[in-house]
Amino acid sequence: MPKRAYDVLVLGAGGVGSAALYQLAKRGIHAAALDRFHPPHRFGSSHGQTRIIRQAYFEHPSYVPLLQRSYELWREIEAASERSLYHEVGLIEIGPTDGIVLPGVMRAAAQFHLEIDRYSAAEAKRLFPQFVFPDDHTVVFERRAGYLKVEDCVAAFLAMAQRHGAEVIADTEVARWGHDGAGYCVSTSTGEYRAAKLIIAGGAGAKVLLRGINAPLQALRKHMHWYEIDDARLQESSGAPCFFFESSHGYFYGFPELAGGEGLKVAEHGGGETWEPSWNDNQSADPEDQRRIEAFLQRSILGVSRRPVRHETCLYTMTPDENFLLGLYPGDKRIAVAAGLSGHGFKFAAVLGEALADLVEQGSSQLPIEFLSPNRFAV
Ligand SMILES: Cc1cc2nc3c(=O)[nH]c(=O)nc-3n(C[C@H](O)[C@H](O)[C@H](O)COP(=O)(O)OP(=O)(O)OC[C@H]3O[C@@H](n4cnc5c(N)ncnc54)[C@H](O)[C@@H]3O)c2cc1C
Incomplete structure (x- = not known):
């Protein structure tokens, strides 16, 4: 028997998943995030005290508008959660x-x-x-x-998401997910969950969660x-x-x-x-x-x-080109994906959360994310 049903389930509640959950909850969307561990934790990519944040992005100038929005969102979550997260x-x-x-x-x-x-x-x-x-x-x-205080950022997003009514389902490993005509069914170590839409933000676990598209991670x-x-x-x-x-x-x-x-x-x-x-x-x-x-x-x-x-x-x-994978799941407008952050993604977590929420809510985002589309690796 399925446990609970949501508008959106977020698979992975680390840096990006926690930010996406906050964005969904803030918009009044009935959402939950599933995580194999109890975030913030030290078994993924979002721990170890600090992450550098900067705007003059040597990797590619196309990231700069996303960073500028991210700065605004970091200040927003700082104010909302009354925590000091960004240290200039x-x-x-x-x-x-x-x-x-x-x-x-x-x-x-x-x-x-x-x-x-x-x-x-x-x-x-x-x-x-x-x-x-x-x-x-x-x-x-x-x-x-x-720098950003990395664990505090994840904790702030999750706390604020919960304050807006979202659920964080910890210690629950996603084994697989699929569509059965009525919606998505997510099978986990603690039972089945259902949702109309999915966000996949599994960090280093994304390769397994995205095995359907053979992501080059x-x-x-x-x-x-x-x-x-x-x-x-x-x-x-x-x-x-x-x-x-x-x-x-x-x-x-x-x-x-x-x-x-x-x-x-x-x-x-x-x-x-x-x-x-x-x-x-x-x-x-x-x-x-x-x-x-x-x-x-x-x-x-x-x-x-x-x-x-x-x-x-x-x-x-x-990823092979060290740029993120961010966009709709190839062939399915009800799933948004962020993966392959290639060791430079935390500073973007706030804006990636916003982009993912836009994608599942509206099927597109006004943010300039086209250059990160997962379709660039489609064969
Ligand atoms: C040493 C180091 C230094 C870095 N320095 C910087 C820096 O200075 N600046 C910067 O911007 N970025 C930096 N980064 C990169 C940045 O930290 C990552 O890009 C970012 O934290 C990735 O976030 P994420 O949400 O994708 O992954 P995570 O935060 O790891 O979240 C993924 C979550 O998914 C969960 N999960 C995975 N599979 C499953 C499953 N099957 N079922 C349930 N849950 C699952 C995991 O438990 C995890 O909580 C650094 C990374 C590292 C490792």
């Missing part, structure tokens, strides 16, 4: 002038008139003495950038490290920004020490080992990843120790 500490980005990051930042900033300060390595050394800048690199500083296990600091200038309270370095060694990024200690957080954006959705809780560290991180710290940051204080693993879900 700024971001320095460092790289070769002919690399990927710097030209991309400049292109997006020029196209959308975004405020960016550009410095030579010598000027940057004077302004940010805690960082080491190679002489032939350029540095940009984006003032309207910073690859999940990667990634590491986050926290190190004790020896220099107070690396603290947020001293004005230290987030940072993103491109060099011949790879892409490394991190966050100042937040109030309450726990050290400076740092991670590598590239690489990662393939992860299969077997849901094993493998949180173990990788000595090679740690070696690369410590070599980066040695090269690039002054006043941070080699004393690790915390380590966590997390999942990227990659």
